[in-house]
Amino acid sequence: MLKHLNIDEMVALIAPWVDDSKRKSVFLAIPEIAPLHGKVLKAHEAVLAIPQTKATPTALAAILEEETLVDARHDHLARAISLSLDARAELYLAGHPPDFARAARARDISRKLFPTGLAIVSASLLAESGNTARVARLIRDEEPWMNEFLAEIPAGAPPHTLRDVVDAWIASGARLAELENARAELLAKEAAKPEGTLSPQAARTLWLRIVSQVLSNLELSEAPAEYIEAIRRPVLRASERAERRYAGEKGGTEDEAPVDT
DSSP states (O other), rough: OOOGGGGGHHHHHHHHHHSSHHHHHHEEEEEEETTHHHHHHHHHHHHHHHHHHTTHHHHHHHHHHHHHHHHHHHHHHHHHHHHHHHHHHHHHTTTTSOOOHHHHHHHHHHHHHOTTTGGGGSOOOHHHHHHHHHHIIIIIOOOOOHHHHTSSOOSSSTTTTHHHHHHHHHHHHHHHHHHHHHHHHHHHHHHHSSSSSOOOHHHHHHHHHHHHHHHHHHHHHSOOOOHHHHHHHHHHHHHHHEEEEHHTTTTTTOOOOOOOO
């Protein structure tokens, strides 16, 4: 019943149990649950910490989603370039007369761009980005003749050439490097969180376990009824609303009353 409560509700429901308030005094006055107060405080601190880190999974998911798209683009471009160079070499050889020199140049470029063949499309993202960075240096600084050769090969609608495709491939590799660096930074921040900080799922589990134990102990309590209800009633009411919300979330909206505190 408690599992459908959201984090804000979890925080609000037991805040009065741990704050300096009348409800805390009532909690401590019930013998069956008073010994649990330290655990309640720990659970409250755990769920309080969740909003400080919950943006990280969202940001990480966005990075991973973009990486998937950019990686696919990188792989398609690599195949297109490799196949285009092979096709161009064959066309040169099929000429009248065959142009052996240009065919050799096309194959030379292919070998230099893809020294391990198309195995690069199965490499890690950093390996792919490292390879395209190498290609950029190769055609721009080390062997600029390749630029002229690639610019003579049509690719797609005019005036696009194979050089444009190679530039797009290089850009996809550079973006993969940026995304991998951003992902590494996010993971480093997550790893650097204070020792003892629970993950969101662990914090929820702790809260559910402790609050369930409080409710269970109240069933055995002989404390005044108004004391028991002051602790139990807000939790039960919020849980019932959360249950209705969960059951009807696909069938329309429902106005919800504020959580009792």
